[in-house]
Amino acid sequence: MAKLSVNINKIATLRNSRGGNNPNVIKAAIDIQNFGAEGITVHPRPDERHIRYADVFELKKIITTEFNIEGNPKEQKFVDLVLANKPEQVTLVPDAEGQLTSDHGWDTIKNKDYLINIISVFHKAGIRVSIFVDPDINMLIGAKETGTDRIELYTEGYAKEYAMGNKQQAISPYVEAAKKANELGLGINAGHDLDLNNLKYFAENIPGLLEVSIGHALICDALYFGLENAVQLYKRQLM
Ligand SMILES: CC(=O)[C@@H](O)[C@H](O)COP(=O)(O)O
Ligand SMILES: NCC(=O)COP(=O)(O)O
Numbered sequence: 001m002a003k004l005s006v007n008i009n010k011i012a013t014l015r016n017s018r019g020g021n022n023p024n025v026i027k028a029a030i031d032i033q034n035f036g037a038e039g040i041t042v043h044p045r046p047d048e049r050h051i052r053y054a055d056v057f058e059l060k061k062i063i064t065t066e067f068n069i070e071g072n073p074k075e076q077k078f079v080d081l082v083l084a085n086k087p088e089q090v091t092l093v094p095d096a097e098g099q100l101t102s103d104h105g106w107d108t109i110k111n112k113d114y115l116i117n118i119i120s121v122f123h124k125a126g127i128r129v130s131i132f133v134d135p136d137i138n139m140l141i142g143a144k145e146t147g148t149d150r151i152e153l154y155t156e157g158y159a160k161e162y163a164m165g166n167k168q169q170a171i172s173p174y175v176e177a178a179k180k181a182n183e184l185g186l187g188i189n190a191g192h193d194l195d196l197n198n199l200k201y202f203a204e205n206i207p208g209l210l211e212v213s214i215g216h217a218l219i220c221d222a223l224y225f226g227l228e229n230a231v232q233l234y235k236r237q238l239m
Contacts, residue, residue, distance in 0.1 A: 007215025
């Protein structure tokens with residue numbers, strides 16, 4: 001059964017909107033783990049629009065599950081933050097600073113030498129590495145050559161097609177990518193725009209899926225169902 005890592009970026013968005021400490025991001029992370037999440041994911045961006053670098057140090061103290069820190073390692077501040085906190089996993093995402101959100105995976109062929117070097121830095125620190133990729137067979141082959149432990153399949157394309165009712169068209173590139181990742185010996189994570197409607201079908205069809213990281217939709221659902229119910233509802237889609 002794939003593990004659920006809850007991305008708490010949007011809890012920090014709400015907190016930052018009023019300048020205080022409500023909602024308390026640290027308390028939320030403790031509670032989310034107690035509600036059954038198997039991991040906490042954060043994506044501290046250079047502009048600190050939601051998760052702040054200081055949050056990461058405080059979160060590290062209370063993580064009892066798996067800590068997954070996402071970001072672009074071309075920001076030295078991000079690399080230093082990860083090495084200082086030594087999470088179980090770092091997920092490398094090629095986002096530019098001004099992006100609204102993550103919207104593409106790595107070109108693992110053009111960035112091969114760079115990724116080999118930066119992945120070895122995190123490996124020397126004992127940190128598992130996952131790299132964010134599109135469901136493109138050539139990018140998976142390139143990912144294998146970088147030495148990464150896992151790939152994270154970027155699932156916005158799946159979510160969009162699924163929402164239009166094109167289930168088979170939505171899932172097939174990801175099934176092919178997962179088969180290739182399994183053949184290459186790459187661990188499979190997935191994330192971005194997964195939600196209560198599309199998660200079960202995705203998880204049932206992706207062979208070897210280890211972990212999904214879900215944030216935006218889960219936090220939105222929590223506004224209606226409550227945070228504990230939301231975590232439980234998402235976990236139930238993975239059973
Ligand atoms: C890598 C990924 O797809 C998400 O974790 C993304 O980082 C979410 O970032 P925002 O919460 O800033 O949209
Ligand atoms: N890596 C994906 C993630 O952490 C959360 O993405 P989203 O659910 O906020 O789209």
